[in-house]
Amino acid sequence: xxxxxxxxxxxxxxxxxxxxxxxxxxxxxxxxxxxxxxxxxxxxxxxxxxxxxxxxxxxxxxxxxxxxxxxxxxxxxxxxxxxxxxxxxxxxxxxxxxxxxxxxxxxxxxxxxxxxxxxxxxxxxxxxxxxxxxxxxxxxxxxxxxxxxxxxxxxxxxxxxxxxxxxxxxxxxxxxxxxxxxxxxxxxxxxxxxxxxxxxxxxxxxxxxxxxxxxxxxxxxxxxxxxxxxxxxxxxxxxxxxxxxxxxxxxxxxxxxxxxxxxxxxxxxxxxxxxxxxxxxxx
Amino acid sequence: xxxxxxxxxxxxxxxxxxxxxxxxxxxxxxxxxxxxxxxxxxxxxxxxxxxxxxxxxxxxxxxxxxxxxxxxxxxxxxxxxxxxxxxxxxxxxxxxxxxxxxxxxxxxxxxxxxxxxxxxxxxxxxxxxxxxxxxxxxxxxxxxxxxxxxxxxxxxxxxxxxxxxxxxxxxxxxxxxxxxxxxxxxxxxxxxxxxxxxxxxxxxxxxxxxxxxxxxxxxxxxxxxxxxxxxxxxxxxxxxxxxxxxxxxxxxxxxxxxxxxxxxxxxxxxxxxxxxxxxxxxxxxxxxxxxxxxx
Numbered sequence: 001x002x003x004x005x006x007x008x009x010x011x012x013x014x015x016x017x018x019x020x021x022x023x024x025x026x027x028x029x030x031x032x033x034x035x036x037x038x039x040x041x042x043x044x045x046x047x048x049x050x051x052x053x054x055x056x057x058x059x060x061x062x063x064x065x066x067x068x069x070x071x072x073x074x075x076x077x078x079x080x081x082x083x084x085x086x087x088x089x090x091x092x093x094x095x096x097x098x099x100x101x102x103x104x105x106x107x108x109x110x111x112x113x114x115x116x117x118x119x120x121x122x123x124x125x126x127x128x129x130x131x132x133x134x135x136x137x138x139x140x141x142x143x144x145x146x147x148x149x150x151x152x153x154x155x156x157x158x159x160x161x162x163x164x165x166x167x168x169x170x171x172x173x174x175x176x177x178x179x180x181x182x183x184x185x186x187x188x189x190x191x192x193x194x195x196x197x198x199x200x201x202x203x204x205x206x207x208x209x210x211x212x213x214x215x216x217x218x219x220x221x222x223x224x225x226x227x228x229x230x231x232x233x234x235x236x237x238x239x240x241x242x243x244x245x246x247x248x249x250x251x252x253x254x255x256x257x258x259x260x261x262x263x264x265x266x267x268x269x270x271x272x273x274x275x276x277x278x279x280x281x282x283x
Numbered sequence: 284x285x286x287x288x289x290x291x292x293x294x295x296x297x298x299x300x301x302x303x304x305x306x307x308x309x310x311x312x313x314x315x316x317x318x319x320x321x322x323x324x325x326x327x328x329x330x331x332x333x334x335x336x337x338x339x340x341x342x343x344x345x346x347x348x349x350x351x352x353x354x355x356x357x358x359x360x361x362x363x364x365x366x367x368x369x370x371x372x373x374x375x376x377x378x379x380x381x382x383x384x385x386x387x388x389x390x391x392x393x394x395x396x397x398x399x400x401x402x403x404x405x406x407x408x409x410x411x412x413x414x415x416x417x418x419x420x421x422x423x424x425x426x427x428x429x430x431x432x433x434x435x436x437x438x439x440x441x442x443x444x445x446x447x448x449x450x451x452x453x454x455x456x457x458x459x460x461x462x463x464x465x466x467x468x469x470x471x472x473x474x475x476x477x478x479x480x481x482x483x484x485x486x487x488x489x490x491x492x493x494x495x496x497x498x499x500x501x502x503x504x505x506x507x508x509x510x511x512x513x514x515x516x517x518x519x520x521x522x523x524x525x526x527x528x529x530x531x532x533x534x535x536x537x538x539x540x541x542x543x544x545x546x547x548x549x550x551x552x553x554x555x556x557x558x559x560x561x562x563x564x565x566x567x568x569x570x571x572x573x574x575x576x577x578x
Contacts, residue, residue: 009374009479011479014479014480015375018371018375019375021371022368022371022372022375022382025368025386026382026385026386029385029386029388029389029447029451030385030388032389032392032397032400032401032404032405032447033388035400035404035405035413036396036400039403039404047404047411048411049411050411052411052413052416096296096297096300097297099293099294099296099297100293100294100296100297100298102293103289103290103292103293103294104294107286107289107290107293108286108290109286109287109290110287112290115294115298118298118301119297119298119301122301122305122306123564124557124560124561124564124565125305125309125557125560125561126505126509126557126560128509128511128532129508129509129532129553129556129557129560130305130308130309130312130553130557131532131535131536131553132312132535132539132540132546132549132550132552132553133308133309133311133312133315133550133553134304134308135539135540136308136311136312136315136324136546137303137304137307137308137311139324140324152300152304153304155300155304156297156300156301156303156304156305158301158305161297185289186289186292186293187289187292190293211390211391214393215391215392215393215394215395217393217394217395217511217512217515218511218512218532218536221515222536222540233393233395236395236396236399237395237398237515237516240395240398240399240402240403240516241515241516241519241520241521242521245403247403250399250403251399251403251404254396254399254400257393257396258391258392258393258396261391261392262388262391264391265388265390265391266384269384269387272387273383273387273455276452276455276456276459277455277456277458277459
């Protein structure tokens with residue numbers, strides 16, 4: 001790891017200070033996660049007690065069940081919506097974006113450059129900024145509060161196609177040429193050789209997309225106007241800005257809402273780190 | 284002909300969607316921005332550049348200013364903290380992966396969840412908030428963090444929430460940048476008699492990180508332009524959104540999707556904001572040499 005000359009490495013005091021600073025920072029970074037669990041398993045009285053305590057006086061695991069049985073909080077349905085949307089968007093983006101990226105990177109065509117510029121130009125206008133016109137279009141199509149409206153407009157992110165193009169440009173040509181000699185066309189080469197040999201990159205993009213989709217807020221807020229179409233984020237936000245908040249229930253919802261992501265995150269972290277390191281810089 | 288067919292087989296589906304869901308809205312929006320379009324998307328009163336003029340002289344300009352204040356805090360803080368953590372984590376021998384994971388973990392959280400923790404637990408305006416509890420230890424009076432614009436303590440809440448969420452992401456970019464610095468540079472510096480610590484950082488590490496630094500500055504700036512989630516959730520209440528602390532997207536949200544349904548002004552504002560971001564992105568492209576083929 002530290003391959004620098006011995007004289008340039010920090011001394012004992014420097015190392016100790018470094019660990020001390022990192023430990024303090026780590027505790028601060030973990031504190032919000034702890035507060036979610038603490039508040040989620042507390043009673044309302046414990047949370048709002050004027051005497052702040054690090055540990056709740058007793059743990060209330062039944063809060064988790066209450067979240068799913070409280071008829072005024074459609075949390076189970078919202079979780080389901082978020083899952084369906086995140087899976088469809090991740091799958092759809094991987095499929096459409098990777099096909100487009102491969103075509104742009106590897107199939108010679110007269111107008112390929114113009115089309116590439118058409119894709120790249122959209123990178124300059126973030127989707128969040130165009131939510132007003134996108135809403136106008138989607139509502140004209142009658143897709144407000146529908147799964148179509150929530151999923152489909154987000155499938156065509158220029159950034160995904162761009163990332164895949166950059167990746168496929170550095171894919172080893174020899175593999176594809178071998179497939180060509182074996183009589184496979186572009187389509188066959190893509191599915192039998194390129195995709196199976198790009199698992200790491202697909203996984204990296206998938207993790208980033210899944211987290212982005214699960215956590216996205218503005219578009220689901222704009223489109224998911226009926227309670228039936230709420231995602232987890234919109235449901236939580238609605239109760240957060242409501243007059244009477246049931247605080248412990250809200251925090252149980254937050255815990256349930258981030259648990260799948262934290263799991264995905266911890267298990268697939270190496271793909272995620274790689275994806276961010278490789279693609280973030282190009283954004 | 285077969286080549287063209289294969290090309291369209293791969294690129295066509297994405298491109299059609301891109302045209303329908305990216306280009307048509309932008310074009311339509313440009314059209315609407317020249318009309319008096321309240322509650323309608325097929326307007327017939329042409330108003331020229333009046334919507335643009337209104338946006339640049341009215342509260343939208345104020346919200347661009349709001350954003351500038353926000354960016355003034357968040358961009359340098361994100362940069363310094365992400366770089367500091369990356370340098371601290373990068374060279375340690377023990378528990379390196381652990382610390383990296385801890386700082387990166389908040390990236391998995393949504394702004395809504397962060398807003399919830401910040402609003403109801405850390406910076407709750409009443410006595411049970413953690414920040415007010417800490418203030419109480421030092422004999423200070425509790426602060427109404429989010430409901431009182433004077434003094435504007437709400438910036439502390441907004442900035443710390445975003446820092447917690449995004450610093451880990453930029454730290455990973457810096458770590459990747461640090462790992463690209465060849466060890467031979469450090470060896471040469473050592474031979475030349477450089478002292479460890481600040482001198483090496485100042486003359487070797489920091490200049491070598493220049494491309495990463497520019498990327499981090501501009502990515503965090505563009506992200507700050509688009510701030511919406513934490514503002515909406517931290518400052519919004521059952522009685523609506525207060526008239527302070529409105530970044531551009533929050534302003535557009537209430538203008539176009541609130542009671543007024545003013546798509547004309549909303550579109551003009553969206554295009555102005557898009558133009559601003561496009562300029563920043565172009566600047567980024569110039570500074571980073573984006574589009575050049577990478578080796």
